[in-house]
Amino acid sequence: MxxxxxxxxxxxxxxxxxxxxxxxxxxxxxxxxxxxxPEQLAESAFVQVRGEAQGAQLQYVYTTFSGEALWRVFQAVDGCYQGDGADEVCDAPLFVDIGFLSTLRPEEEAFEPEAVSPNGADYVIASEGRGGLFGASDEPDAGIWYKASAPAMASALGLAGAEQAVLLEPERIEIFRQSETGFRPATSVENPFANPAKVDDLxxxxxxxxxxxxxxxxxxxxxxxxxxxxxxxxxxxxxxx
Known part of the structure; x- marks a missing residue:
């Protein structure tokens, strides 16, 4: 050979x-x-939250859903969360996803949602996002992110215990769309970020x-x-x- x-x-x-x-x-x-x-989340995956929304700047995370470019809108909450049979955690900043915003670029003064009270609702602690190889750079001062990271958001807002911060996702979520009177909830959908199996459509x-x-x-x-x-x-x- x-x-x-x-x-x-x-x-x-x-x-x-x-x-x-x-x-x-x-x-x-x-x-x-x-x-x-799993196609369906087990009850043990959910946590119960109690607390009140803070007046901190809303945090926006870019995402896509069903082929549409959207922004996940996170509201900072001062409170505690507790999982099934676990101890209550009260020393971590909480960021609750309050909806998907349909717009090219979020502007907080144009989007004024009602403050969310998480008491009595079930949430899932979401995993940290992975930024794309050629993704845009985050803008911490503007609260605009291309990689979901609760510690980074908490740090940008100057919240205590930033390294312990978590993202909380409801099982269902609303998509806010532009109308004559501003952004209004237009569609309620199953939240793909509450279940890792449905984060993408493939x-x-x-x-x-x-x-x-x-x-x-x-x-x-x-x-x-x-x-x-x-x-x-x-x-x-x-x-x-």
Whole structure:
């Protein structure tokens, strides 16, 4: 067997192969995660909250839902939360999601929701968001975020115990849309951020399809690389003379 690899082509092929395998592995992991996520939240996932809304600046987190660009609106709450059978926690700043705002850029003076009283309602402690690779930069002074992070919000507002801050999501939430008299709740929807299984609209089968596509492209790249070297006489499987 003889093999004389082309240096530049080999380096590019290795880099391309690594990227394709990484993309396929990422989609395979998402496929497995989606399969193991429950469609309905267990009662133990909810926490009970008591407290009152603070007069702090509203915090806006960019998101998409059903193909529409929206802003999650968080209101700071001074209070406590308690999970099923757990001790009550009162030393953490709380941020309650009070709705999705349909606008290109949120302006607090144009959006004046009623202060939310969380008492008697059930919430889910949401996971921290992941910013995109090419996402816009956060604007802490304006309360505008492209990555949901309760500690960062609390720190920007100067709240005590910022590192313990949590995001609270209701099971259902309203979408606020512009009207002649300002923003008004227009639609009540199941809140995808209360259940990690529904944060995006892709079913598990789509992730599996993407994984197979990326792995298939990786195999194709290997085949093209070998075929090119065979056609140019740089790869042979006969006995060397």
């Amino acid at each position: 003889t093999f004389r690899p082309m240096p530049i082509m080999s380096v590019l092929a290795v880099l391309g192969l690594a990227i394709l395998i990484w993309l396929g592995s990422w989609q395979w992991v998402r496929y497995q995660e989606k399969l193991n996520m 079913p598990p089968a789509r992730h599996l399809g993407y994984a197979l596509t990326w792995f298939g492209l990786a195999m194709t790249l290997i085949g093209v690389y070998l075929a090119f070297h065979i056609s140019t006489g740089r790869l042979g499987f006969g006995r060397k003379r």
